[in-house]
Amino acid sequence: MWQSFVRSTDHSTIYHDARWKEIIEGNFKHQLYFLTCSDSDKKIAGLMPLVHLNSRLFGSFTTSMPWFNYGGPLATDLATEESLMQQAAELSKKLGCSHMEIRETRGRTGWQSSQRKISMILPLPDDDSTLDASLGSKLRAQVNKARKNGLRVQFGGIEKLNEFYKVFSHNMRDLGTPVYGKKWFRDILESFPDEAFIAVASLNGTPLAAGFLLGHKDKLEIPWASSIRRTNHLGANMLMYRAILDEAINRGYEFFDFGRSTREAATHRFKKQWGAKEHDLHWHYWTHDGYALPELNPDNPKFKLAIKLWQCMPVAITRMIGPPVARNLP
Structure with a gap:
């Protein structure tokens, strides 16, 4: 029921x-x-x-x-x-x-x-060519640059989990945030086989950006996305999001949810450039x-020192000690 x-x-x-x-x-x-x-x-x-x-x-x-x-x-x-x-x-x-x-x-x-916080949601057109025409010339140039750099985007399920987790855990360390265990994502993929999938942007087999996607009814959402910061100049993140929007249209979704942001933060500006509209979260x-x-969030000053210390840890260590902490962060 x-x-x-x-x-x-x-x-x-x-x-x-x-x-x-x-x-x-x-x-x-x-x-x-x-x-x-x-x-x-x-x-x-x-x-x-x-x-x-x-x-x-x-x-x-x-x-x-x-x-x-x-x-x-x-x-x-x-x-x-x-x-x-x-x-x-x-x-x-x-x-x-x-x-x-x-x-x-x-x-x-x-x-x-x-x-x-606000969520950023993009209404999707019926076809990819209409979407491409709606994107600014600067954004299209960034995507084309990533293609010329030899980057490729692939979609999959559990077979892409290791690549996703490699990028995700590295980025979470850079942010100073404890990472979830890999099993969390594996269980979601297994429990939601028709709704959950992964996108990975890679260069010569090395993953540089990755996203975890969940679909429900007419909307596709990306609750987790990450990229390797030192290679951001190659445009992996831009190409990945462009490919995801194309995939969303091909799968019949009508909206794409870029996730939540703080107004005028870097993530908010990134999502806004794709044409996503602001929706208040209450x-x-x-x-x-x-x-x-x-105030259980990274903006709370009392967590500032802990964040800085976490950013100094080796990624391998954060993968071990992060999950017991992350499970208690809402």
């Missing part, structure tokens, strides 16, 4: 899918609760996945959905959505949490909120006894 409701409800996301429970609990050891509301016929009228994260480093809190941009209540009407929000807050209080964070694309009244909160809103 849960899966059927997700498939049939217009504004559902892939993160409402029940398959995440086994992936999250198996990899991160955090419990994912399925909250539901039923109608008079005892059929599901609304649902919400809610993950309880609990660690010595970051404390106890709930999120829908952590590690991703979207989540929150999925229902047939606003009253049911509000009932699910209240249910989630009561569960969070019962679990002894400091706060609850609900990640949504729509605002709601009566809850503390933050609009610090993150709603319940806090225990009026606690301040959480």
Whole structure:
């Protein structure tokens, strides 16, 4: 019933899918609760996945959905959505949490909120030639330069995982951010064989940029993308994104989601040049006894030293010690 409701409800996301429970609990050891509301016929009228994260480093809190941009209540009407929000807050209080964070694309009244982030979404044309004509001459030149440099882009599943993880873990070290374990991505690929795939841009067999993609209904999203910074002048990242947009059109998607950004940050400007439009992200909160809103993000000054130290570590070390930390970062 849960899966059927997700498939049939217009504004559902892939993160409402029940398959995440086994992936999250198996990899991160955090419990994912399925909250539901039923109608008079005892059929599901609304649902919400809610993950309880609990660690010595970051404390106890709930999120829908952590590690991703979207989540929150999925229902047939606003009253049911509000009932699910209240249910989630009561569960969070019962679990002894400091706060609850609900990640949504729509605002709601009566809850503390933050609009610090935006998502960047590009409506896709019906064919690649129309897309190419819509891109600026400067962007097209950068893509053509990458092709002339001999770069190639390939798509695949688990057979591309090692290449993706090599680039991704290297970039996460450079950012000073703990990396997820490779098994996390393998389990997603295996659990979502029709929705998940990988893009890799390489030069003479060496991966220089990589992206992990998830499709749901009419939208393709790239929740994780990375490139090797020292080779960015070759244009691997530009060529990869251009190939991904072509692939999205060929697969019949109508929108491409570049992921979340902070306004006017470098990532925001990169996504904007492709024609992507800004969409506000509304993150709603319940806090225990009026606690301040959480700041578990790299912009928090208290993490500045830890980030700098992480950036100095060998990549191989971060691959070993990163996953136990990353699982607790929402």
